[in-house]
Amino acid sequence: MIKMYDLAGADKNRRFSPYCWRIRMALAHKRLNVECMPWHFTEKDKIKFSGQERVPVLIDGSNTISDSWEIAKYLESAYPDRPSLKLDNGEVLFIKFWSETVLHPELLQMLVLDIHDNLSLEDQSYFRESREKMLGKTLEEVVANRQEQLPRIQKLLTPLRSTLSKQEYLSGETPGFSDYIVFGAFQWARCVSGFSILNADDIVYKWRDKMLNIYEGLALSAVGYRV
Amino acid sequence: MIKMYDLAGADKNRRFSPYCWRIRMALAHKRLNVECMPWHFTEKDKIKFSGQERVPVLIDGSNTISDSWEIAKYLESAYPDRPSLKLDNGEVLFIKFWSETVLHPELLQMLVLDIHDNLSLEDQSYFRESREKMLGKTLEEVVANRQEQLPRIQKLLTPLRSTLSKQEYLSGETPGFSDYIVFGAFQWARCVSGFSILNADDIVYKWRDKMLNIYEGLALSAVGYRV
Numbered sequence: 001m002i003k004m005y006d007l008a009g010a011d012k013n014r015r016f017s018p019y020c021w022r023i024r025m026a027l028a029h030k031r032l033n034v035e036c037m038p039w040h041f042t043e044k045d046k047i048k049f050s051g052q053e054r055v056p057v058l059i060d061g062s063n064t065i066s067d068s069w070e071i072a073k074y075l076e077s078a079y080p081d082r083p084s085l086k087l088d089n090g091e092v093l094f095i096k097f098w099s100e101t102v103l104h105p106e107l108l109q110m111l112v113l114d115i116h117d118n119l120s121l122e123d124q125s126y127f128r129e130s131r132e133k134m135l136g137k138t139l140e141e142v143v144a145n146r147q148e149q150l151p152r153i154q155k156l157l158t159p160l161r162s163t164l165s166k167q168e169y170l171s172g173e174t175p176g177f178s179d180y181i182v183f184g185a186f187q188w189a190r191c192v193s194g195f196s197i198l199n200a201d202d203i204v205y206k207w208r209d210k211m212l213n214i215y216e217g218l219a220l221s222a223v224g225y226r227v
Numbered sequence: 228m229i230k231m232y233d234l235a236g237a238d239k240n241r242r243f244s245p246y247c248w249r250i251r252m253a254l255a256h257k258r259l260n261v262e263c264m265p266w267h268f269t270e271k272d273k274i275k276f277s278g279q280e281r282v283p284v285l286i287d288g289s290n291t292i293s294d295s296w297e298i299a300k301y302l303e304s305a306y307p308d309r310p311s312l313k314l315d316n317g318e319v320l321f322i323k324f325w326s327e328t329v330l331h332p333e334l335l336q337m338l339v340l341d342i343h344d345n346l347s348l349e350d351q352s353y354f355r356e357s358r359e360k361m362l363g364k365t366l367e368e369v370v371a372n373r374q375e376q377l378p379r380i381q382k383l384l385t386p387l388r389s390t391l392s393k394q395e396y397l398s399g400e401t402p403g404f405s406d407y408i409v410f411g412a413f414q415w416a417r418c419v420s421g422f423s424i425l426n427a428d429d430i431v432y433k434w435r436d437k438m439l440n441i442y443e444g445l446a447l448s449a450v451g452y453r454v
Contacts, residue, residue: 090390090399091318097386098325159324163317172317 001035002027005047005057008038009118009192014223016115016191018104018184019068020056021219025180026072028215030082041123069096072177086176095170095178098159103185106153107197110146113139114193146195153197157204164203168210175214183211183219191224198227228262229254232274232284235265236345236419241450243342243418245331245411246295247283248446252407253299255442257309268350296323299404313403322397322405325386330412333380334424337373340366341420373422380424384431391430395437402441410438410446418451425454 006024007017015021015036027034039046039055050057050066057066058074065074076087086092116127116139128139135142160182163170170178186208189197198205212220233251234244242248242263254261266273266282277284277293284293285301292301303314313319343354343366355366362369387409390397397405413435416424425432439447 086316088399089313089316089318090394090397090403091316091322091405093393094325094386094390094397094405095318095321097389098321101385101389158328159321162324162328163321166320167317170317170321172315176317178318178321 001033003035003037003059005039005055006036007055008040010120010123011118011223012038014118014191016118016188016224017055018099018188019054021184021187022068022177022180023056023058023071024218025183025211025215026075026085026177028218029085029175029177029180030075030079032075032079032082040120042120042126084176085180086171086178089171089176089178092171092176092178092181096181099181099185102156103182106149106156107185107189109135109142110149110153110195110197111143111189111193113143114195118192150197161202161204164207169207175211179207179211183208186211187219187222187224190227191222194225194227196227228260230262230264230286232266232282233263234282235267237347237350238345238450239265241345241418243345243415243451244282245326245415246281248411248414249295249404249407250283250285250298251445252410252438252442253302253312253404255445256312256402256407257302257306259302259306259309267347269353311403312407313398313405316398316403316405319398319403319405319408323408326408326412329383330409333376333383334412334416336362336369337376337380337422337424338370338416338420340370341422345419377424388429388431391434396434402438406434406438410435413438414446414449414451417454418449421452421454423454 004020004023006015006020008015015038024034024036044053047053047055047057050064052066054066056068056071057064058071060078063074063078065071072085072087076085112131112135116124119127132138160170167173169175170182186198189195198208231247231250233242233247235242242265251261251263271280274280274282274284277291279293281293283295283298284291285298287305290301290305292298299312299314303312339358339362343351346354359365387397394400396402397409413425416422425435
């Protein structure tokens with residue numbers, strides 16, 4: 001069976017990496033089973049064989065692939081007869097970079113302390129040190145006024161909201177990897193934080209709800225918060 | 228022959244609408260000839276037959292279509308044997324809304340006075356009044372510190388820049404409507420203003436250069452500024 005190293009919290013069933021969630025959803029899309037092995041930030045040694053220090057790392061027989069984009073491409077080429085992730089749509093790459101450079105940083109500013117609080121003790125000190133250095137503030141200072149940041153994130157979601165008001169999924173009438181990329185960010189939030197980012201009357205919330213429920217509620221049943 | 232009402236300045240050969248440019252490029256993509264008829268903001272009567280007050284308006288035999296997105300969909304369905312605009316990629320709609328709600332407003336703040344200055348006298352008063360009402364400032368105030376806005380637009384182009392560093396076009400290995408949508412915004416800028424937005428060493432500049440040169444330099448040869 002395919003195996004994947006998956007970022008976990010102190011509770012090893014709390015799996016919250018947005019990059020790992022993309023792949024969990026992509027595997028389900030392709031009807032491929034996977035054994036997800038919990039991995040913690042400070043367990044660099046465990047994945048050293050992959051030649052780098054981040055998850056997801058996918059192991060499929062004799063193949064080891066890291067980086068979520070490379071994994072998605074691998075799945076497309078190794079399982080061409082399974083439902084397509086629609087990676088041939090060039091615009092998916094734009095969605096990827098929009099998610100990673102616009103949406104993720106904005107969410108991180110709201111979630112960073114909740115992420116910390118859900119980590120194992122060893123990971124907590126690593127995480128605090130590296131993130132405080134990156135953000136130039138204590139984690140507590142970063143999230144202090146997150147309520148006031150909500151209008152900014154609502155505005156930033158405008159292209160997503162407008163798209164979903166015209167069609168069922170980002171990828172069109174059926175979901176594709178672009179949906180899993182953006183959903184991964186919201187699932188990241190949901191798995192670590194009870195802070196409510198989306199309003200229930202938002203079409204983005206409704207789309208996220210569909211994503212939570214597909215594949216027999218794979219994402220809905222994950223350890224997380226009911227937001 | 229297909230005809231299109233196309234926004235024009237005081238110089239009737241200056242055609243600068245980003246929405247019209249999408250369609251000019253899409254028509255060239257489909258190897259369809261078009262007669263572009265100059266139209267001014269205050270000539271609402273001329274396009275009244277289309278049931279609305281904006282260009283582009285496309286006339287193909289007995290069909291009249293307005294709204295650039297509807298026109299693109301029409302071209303795909305009416306000319307299915309011509310090269311595809313790849314509108315089936317659901318993510319194109321996200322690119323459209325990103326362009327219209329993120330990129331256009333930012334560019335408008337830099338270009339609005341230059342647009343004004345290139346309009347016919349009648350259009351100038353209409354344009355000034357409507358845009359000053361919309362922006363809540365005089366046109367001169369809006370553009371006063373546009374040099375200082377450049378870092379903001381550079382940052383905002385990050386997802387586009389990252390995408391184009393990985394593949395030739397937004398749409399993948401060949402251009403599609405998503406490229407024409409975003410290019411339309413830069414062509415809008417280039418047709419009305421000598422203000423330089425992109426640096427020559429920027430991959431976005433290089434992509435724009437390719438777009439200017441395709442279809443026998445259709446966009447390059449348009450009346451505009453060498454920026």
